[in-house]
Amino acid sequence: MITENGGKNMGYDRMEQEKSPTEMMYGLTRAFYEEKDAEKIVGFYDPKAICWFGMTERGEAYHIQSLREKLQTIFESMQKTCMEKENYRVVTENNKSCMISGNLALLENGERIENEISAFWTFFQGVWYLSRFSIQHAGMTPEPEKQVLEEKLDLEKSRNQTLMNLIQGSVLEYDVLKDQLDLYIQRSMREPKKHMVYPDLVKSGKALFQAAVHPDDREKLERAFLKNQDYRIIEFRFQEKEGFYSWKRLTLQKVRDSKGKLLRILGNVVDISLERELLEEARKDSLTGAYNRYGLRTCLESYCGELKRRKRGVKGAVLLLDLDNFKNLNDTCGHPAGDQVLKDLVELLKSHFRSDDKIFRMGGDEFLILMKDIPGKDIVCRKGQAIVEDFSKYAAQYDTHGIPLSLSIGAVVFSGKSSGSREIYQRADEALYKVKRSGKKGIRIDET
Numbered sequence: 001m002i003t004e005n006g007g008k009n010m011g012y013d014r015m016e017q018e019k020s021p022t023e024m025m026y027g028l029t030r031a032f033y034e035e036k037d038a039e040k041i042v043g044f045y046d047p048k049a050i051c052w053f054g055m056t057e058r059g060e061a062y063h064i065q066s067l068r069e070k071l072q073t074i075f076e077s078m079q080k081t082c083m084e085k086e087n088y089r090v091v092t093e094n095n096k097s098c099m100i101s102g103n104l105a106l107l108e109n110g111e112r113i114e115n116e117i118s119a120f121w122t123f124f125q126g127v128w129y130l131s132r133f134s135i136q137h138a139g140m141t142p143e144p145e146k147q148v149l150e151e152k153l154d155l156e157k158s159r160n161q162t163l164m165n166l167i168q169g170s171v172l173e174y175d176v177l178k179d180q181l182d183l184y185i186q187r188s189m190r191e192p193k194k195h196m197v198y199p200d201l202v203k204s205g206k207a208l209f210q211a212a213v214h215p216d217d218r219e220k221l222e223r224a225f226l227k228n229q230d231y232r233i234i235e236f237r238f239q240e241k242e243g244f245y246s247w248k249r250l251t252l253q254k255v256r257d258s259k260g261k262l263l264r265i266l267g268n269v270v271d272i273s274l275e276r277e278l279l280e281e282a283r284k285d286s287l288t289g290a291y292n293r294y295g296l297r298t299c300l301e302s303y304c305g306e307l308k309r310r311k312r313g314v315k316g317a318v319l320l321l322d323l324d325n326f327k328n329l330n331d332t333c334g335h336p337a338g339d340q341v342l343k344d345l346v347e348l349l350k351s352h353f354r355s356d357d358k359i360f361r362m363g364g365d366e367f368l369i370l371m372k373d374i375p376g377k378d379i380v381c382r383k384g385q386a387i388v389e390d391f392s393k394y395a396a397q398y399d400t401h402g403i404p405l406s407l408s409i410g411a412v413v414f415s416g417k418s419s420g421s422r423e424i425y426q427r428a429d430e431a432l433y434k435v436k437r438s439g440k441k442g443i444r445i446d447e448t
Contacts, residue, residue: 169270307416323365384443
């Protein structure tokens with residue numbers, strides 16, 4: 001079928017479905033053969049311009065803008081001229097594409113003319129389109145097929161290596177059908193003191209890769225691989241060769257076939273340890289070293305989400321602490337003394353809690369502790385009472401100034417059923433208020 005584009009450009013817009021790709025290749029070959037200077041043409045089809053573009057072997061631009069009558073004659077001759085289809089081989093074929101390469105013979109004034117042709121066709125809305133093609137007269141001594149394949153392979157290797165050099169971090173490739181994971185690791189230059197030389201390619205395997213992931217991060221990493229989302233970003237800790245853990249950011253992209261079946265999972269792994277360190281410093285209170293209040297909500301919401309996904313019986317707790325009579329200390333002894341008390345209090349809290357528990361300075365003389373993975377209310381009660389007593393011993397040095405420093409604590413124990421961070425904080429604040437109203441220096445625990 002020959003079509004016009006607004007009366008300006010004429011070309012091979014599309015061909016009816018009943019004509020096979022081989023038949024259409026024949027007509028196209030004859031069209032180019034009639035152009036005497038086109039000894040070899042490699043081209044592509046621009047569907048927007050509705051015309052063919054090409055380039056000769058000498059690198060000259062080539063653009064067919066033949067008359068409508070000439071093109072029509074070419075198509076009519078397709079059914080009359082001899083061609084040997086048996087010399088063709090189909091490289092790939094499915095319902096949407098077809099790659100054909102081989103020899104095609106033309107008869108020109110009784111003389112047999114051989115042509116080497118390769119073409120890639122796509123099928124769209126009932127019509128075959130030619131999207132890429134190459135035509136060369138066989139009499140021009142073509143390159144041996146093996147040499148061509150080797151050159152293509154070298155080009156592909158060079159291309160892949162260039163892409164690897166341009167990509168920041170490492171590349172992960174997981175073959176779902178074979179259950180095989182390959183990890184292409186770049187050389188790390190993040191910290192000279194911790195510099196380690198990795199091989200360019202580590203055939204790590206899925207089990208070995210998972211074993212190097214921090215135990216607390218393995219579950220969320222597994223979920224990222226199993227979820228139906230085709231694009232995911234996840235951060236996790238990975239054990240390096242020297243034994244320490246570094247932070248990684250993994251960007252996953254899933255590859256599926258035309259029927260939606262998952263074939264491969266590709267990923268880019270970037271070291272973000274320095275980024276995490278800077279972020280950690282930004283979240284810290286400059287005076288006490290405790291976390292500031294800005295990261296509390298994210299941290300608490302994240303932990304609530306973990307509890308909802310995990311087994312029953314595991315709980316968390318929030319303890320809200322307030323220094324009693326702290327303003328009197330500042331007014332009497334000065335702000336440097338008050339600053340020292342705040343720093344000493346944080347050190348006292350660190351001695352009572354685990355490294356996984358988080359200590360936040362909410363502002364002024366108010367602090368919050370997030371306890372993770374506790375069995376229940378009893379441990380919160382014991383911890384709270386111990387802190388109140390130990391701080392009273394520490395604060396005795398200020399009794400001579402007539403300042404009765406003490407701690408008031410409001411706490412709440414919560415499970416995965418809690419509605420969120422806002423409710424948890426409000427319940428802890430209400431418990432603290434009741435302690436203050438009842439004479440200060442003590443702990444009150446609520447439970448959701």
